[in-house]
Amino acid sequence: MTGTAVLLLDAAGPESAALARAAADRGHPVHAATTAARPAPGPGLAGQVVTDFTRPEKAVEDITAYARRRGVGAVLTANEYLTELAALVCAELGLPGNDPHLAHAARDKAAMASVLTAAGVRLPYTRLVHDDTELHNALADAAVGFPCVIKPVSGAGSAGVTVVTSAAQAAEAACTARAARGPYDGEGNGDILVQAYAAGDEYSVESVTQDAVTTHLAVTRKVVTGGARRVETGHSLPVRLPAAVEAAVYREVDEAIRAIGIRHGASHTEVIVDAAGRCTVIEIAARLGAGHIGLLLQNALGIDVFTALLDVALGRPAALTPTAHGHATVRFITAPHAGRLTSLTGFPKRGPGVPFVRWRAAIGGPVNAAGANADRLGCFIVTGPDAAEVEQRADALVRQIRVQVDLTPAPDDRDQLSSASRAAIAP
Ligand SMILES: Nc1ncnc2c1ncn2[C@@H]1O[C@H](COP(=O)(O)OP(=O)(O)OP(=O)(O)O)[C@@H](O)[C@H]1O
Ligand SMILES: [Mg+2]
Numbered sequence: 001m002t003g004t005a006v007l008l009l010d011a012a013g014p015e016s017a018a019l020a021r022a023a024a025d026r027g028h029p030v031h032a033a034t035t036a037a038r039p040a041p042g043p044g045l046a047g048q049v050v051t052d053f054t055r056p057e058k059a060v061e062d063i064t065a066y067a068r069r070r071g072v073g074a075v076l077t078a079n080e081y082l083t084e085l086a087a088l089v090c091a092e093l094g095l096p097g098n099d100p101h102l103a104h105a106a107r108d109k110a111a112m113a114s115v116l117t118a119a120g121v122r123l124p125y126t127r128l129v130h131d132d133t134e135l136h137n138a139l140a141d142a143a144v145g146f147p148c149v150i151k152p153v154s155g156a157g158s159a160g161v162t163v164v165t166s167a168a169q170a171a172e173a174a175c176t177a178r179a180a181r182g183p184y185d186g187e188g189n190g191d192i193l194v195q196a197y198a199a200g201d202e203y204s205v206e207s208v209t210q211d212a213v214t215t216h217l218a219v220t221r222k223v224v225t226g227g228a229r230r231v232e233t234g235h236s237l238p239v240r241l242p243a244a245v246e247a248a249v250y251r252e253v254d255e256a257i258r259a260i261g262i263r264h265g266a267s268h269t270e271v272i273v274d275a276a277g278r279c280t281v282i283e284i285a286a287r288l289g290a291g292h293i294g295l296l297l298q299n300a301l302g303i304d305v306f307t308a309l310l311d312v313a314l315g316r317p318a319a320l321t322p323t324a325h326g327h328a329t330v331r332f333i334t335a336p337h338a339g340r341l342t343s344l345t346g347f348p349k350r351g352p353g354v355p356f357v358r359w360r361a362a363i364g365g366p367v368n369a370a371g372a373n374a375d376r377l378g379c380f381i382v383t384g385p386d387a388a389e390v391e392q393r394a395d396a397l398v399r400q401i402r403v404q405v406d407l408t409p410a411p412d413d414r415d416q417l418s419s420a421s422r423a424a425i426a427p
Helices: 014-025 056-070 080-093 109-118 132-140 167-179 243-259 293-301 305-314 387-400 419-423
Strands: 005-009 030-035 047-051 072-076 126-129 148-152 162-164 192-196 201-210 213-224 232-237 265-273 279-285 327-333 339-345 356-359 378-384 402-406
Touching (some): 005 080, 014 293, 030 056, 047 056, 056 080, 072 080, 072 305, 109 126, 109 192, 126 132, 132 167, 132 192, 162 167, 201 293, 213 243, 213 293, 232 293, 232 387, 243 265, 243 279, 293 305, 293 327, 327 387, 378 387
Parallel strands (some): 005 030, 005 072
Antiparallel strands (some): 126 192, 148 192, 201 265, 265 279, 327 378, 339 402, 356 378
C-alpha cells in the first residue's frame, strides 16, 4: 500500500469498519488508536497505538506522536465519545478537522445548549442540574413543565434518557441519567440535564462539511418507541419535507453545524418538527449517524459516505452527489421484556431488496427490555425505488418476526455490559 496513512480513533464498530474498508480499498494503510479495554480487530491494520481515552491530554500526546512517526495524513472517528479527541488530534497535526475549541460542545449537552442558544438555534429550554435541590427547582420552572426530559450530560444511544410526566418520577430518572456514563468518562460529578419536552415528529439530518461548506445528504425519519425510555427502532431516508419546513430545518441545522465548529467532517443533527412546521434541535453529533445510516445513504442515494469522509479527512474533494434516487429503511428489533432469549423465527434473510441483515443476540443469552439503543437485538435494511413500498415491505417483514423471551434471567446475566457502555458500539 502506497497511499497516505489513515488513523482511526477506535476501529471497532460497523461505521469504523466501513471507514477502514474504504481506506484500505483505495490503498491507504490503516492505523488505529485503541484502548486496552477495546482493542482493534488485528488483521488488516498497518499498526495501532494503544492509549487511554479516559485521559484526553495523554491520548492526544500518544496519538500525535504515533501519527508523526507513521506519516499519518488523515484522522477520523465514527465513535461518538471520541469526536472531541479527533478534533484535538487533527488540530495538533495540522490535518483537516473540526474546531478544537468547540469540539467539547458536540459531546457535552450542557455546553451544546449554551453554544447553540448563543447562536440563536432553536432548542428545548435546558437546565443543568448539579444536585437534588437544583432538580427540584428545575422541575418547578414553568419553562420546563411536564412532560420533560431528564438526560445525562454526555450520553449517547438514548442511554439514561427518560421522558418524565410528573415530579414523582424525577428522582429515579435522575439516578438513571447519573448512572449512564460513557465508556471513557470518569466517576462523574452527578450533573444531569432537565429539558423541556419538544413534541412533534423526529428526524435527523445527515450532513458532510468540507472547508466549512456543508452538504446535507438526506433528512432521515425516525421511528422511536413512546413512553418513558425512548429507543430508535427505525430510520428511513431520504424524507421529502414540505419546502418551507425543509428550509426551516436546514436553517437550524446549518446554524448548529457552524456554532459547534464543524469544519471538516460528518454531522448528524437530531431535530423535532412540530405540527406548525417549527424545527427544534435536540442534539448535534460531530460524526456520521450510527444505526447504519451510512448504509442507507449508500443503498438509497448511491452516496459512498465512507469514502467521502475519507476524502474530507485527506483534504481531497469529496463526492457527495446522489447517483441513485431510491429509498432505504432500517428496522431494529427489540425484546418485549428483559429475560433470556429462547427463540427467534421469521428474521429476514439477505436478498433482493434486503441488502443487509444483522442479528447480534445469542439464543439462550440475556436480553434487556428496550431502554436504550444498545438494547436492540438485530436489524435489517429494506431498499427500493418507492418510499411507501419500502416502508410497507419493512413493516411486513417486522410482523413476521417472533422473538420469545423467557422471564428467567440467563445464567451469564452478570457478564452483560451496561447499556451505557454498550452505547458506543450499538448498531
Ligand atoms: N427535549 C426533548 N423533547 C422530546 N424528546 C426528546 C427530548 N430529548 C430527548 N428526546 C427523546 O429521547 C431520545 C434520546 O435523547 P437524546 O438524543 O438526547 O439522547 P442520546 O443518548 O444522545 O441519543 P442518541 O445517541 O441515540 O441520538 C431522542 O431521540 C428523543 O426521542
Ligand atoms: Mg439522540
